[in-house]
Amino acid sequence: MEKKRVDESLQVPAPGRVDRFGFVKQEHNSPDGLSRNKSALEYQREQKRLRKWRKMIGVGGSDWKHYVRRKPHVVKRRIRKGIPDCLRGLVWQLISGSRDLLLMNPGVYEQLVIYETSASELDIIRDISRTFPSHVFYQQRHGPGQRSLYNVLKAYSVYDREVGYVQGMGYLAGLLLLYMSEEDAFWLVVALLKGAVHAPMEGLYLEGLPLVQQYLFQFDRLMREYMPKLGEHFTEEMINPSMYGSQWFITVFSYSFPFHLALRIWDVFLYEGVKIVFKVGLALLKYCHDDLVKLPFEKLIHALRNFPDDAMNPDVLLPMAYSFKVSKRLEELEQEYEKIHGKVAESKAKQKQPQLT
């Protein structure tokens, strides 16, 4: 088939031209193992896994909390293997705490979308067509995808005026909207930024991007502890983590990583929190370690932004990521950072903090 670029006369590509996630196929298709046909055995295994998941969740998520309380380690293990794609949206809402926020705040989203105005409206509009531009859902100008994305981002910018809208948030919302409704996606963004289950992410987007700076500090130190030779090389070549790692944290790997990998990272991220971002980052560096230590500055920068296809296989990268134990060191490094820079500011708008019981 010809590899023609999608132009305006053909806004919705034929099904054969998009991958299973809805991204328009590029000339360079990564061998993710998802496009090839599944064997009968694999199919059976997948069906079995799906049955287990359905049982664990219960109808509409009714058994979930009970199951998590009883067997948290089983849940963790299954999530690390990947949430079945057809259940992903529901499970994400359950593990992030967003379902509870939604139930506690009926009508709030509608109010924010319809009646409120935001100072960030023009900024959001400017970026709408620049978010997942190769996904069919977001390609049609003013189409349902772009409208939903706008609504979620605008609603958030009103809900939390101190954060407002910051570039990168569109990738969070854009990824979520592929798996759930606008209102569900909105509350999941709230759950993440306000910290319903894990540490709040809002510091990634507040004035001064304080949490980005803290995470990069922590990542740099961890990297040097685990890979001293690479750390030394980075020092010699004057590579600092903001050159490659900012977008890992700001968009949780959804900005430039293959989508099937981003989803697997998000599964774990929503259940275990931000430490998976550190672990995946470390795994990426470790996987490419022997090449990276040889590269001079410019090639190094390029390599750190273009990891090889074989490193993008979640079943290779994630087990490597899990092998890094970072929780304790992250806490210590956070304290160390706070000693130098003071505590990273959290939102002053406490009245907007969701009530979580």
Place this chain on the structure above:
Amino acid sequence: MARRPDEEYDYLFKVVLIGDSGVGKSNLLSRFTRNEFCLESKSTIGVEFATRTLQVEGRTIKAQIWDTAGQERYRAITSAYYRGALGALLVYDVTKPTTFENVSRWLKELRDHADANIVIMLIGNKTDLKHLRAVAVEDAQSFAEREGLSFIETSALEAVNVEKSFQTILGEIYRIISKKSISGGETGPASIKQGETLVVGAQDGNTKKTCCSSS
């Protein structure tokens, strides 16, 4: 360590691309370094980086260009990249007056964070959108003159004046550098000839050894 043939150059100049979000910085960079333009481009998160080696005034110059996210909030990260830059391409969108009005704020940003004698070029991009033009050439021209900046209008989409804009700023940097090396002046940002240390994108303003050392 010997310099590999593909890395041969007389000078290495660090340049930053700044300006409001959505004015076309990333596409100017991709047009200049790869001769590509992407209609479906993503917004830049943080910083991007690319290089190109070219002939300027008979010298081989390697331009090392840092492309920065335009949104104000990102300056917390991006302003660190102004340090050590010899040139700045300050871009606005000729169809969006606010992006031109914000040029003064970007100049202040540079004054606060960049080296004092950084060479600045004002670029009005997107001239291909003729029917949408909202910033007159004359206005930008006179503003540039008042502020002592060079000025050019470009279209990254149609590849108009992109080459010329980079050639111009690199030429200006070269003339300043070569004048300095003749007079022996060593103030401000200086890139030094091959065989000695070169100023590159160093966070702390230190010189970086690319592959040769002055010692």
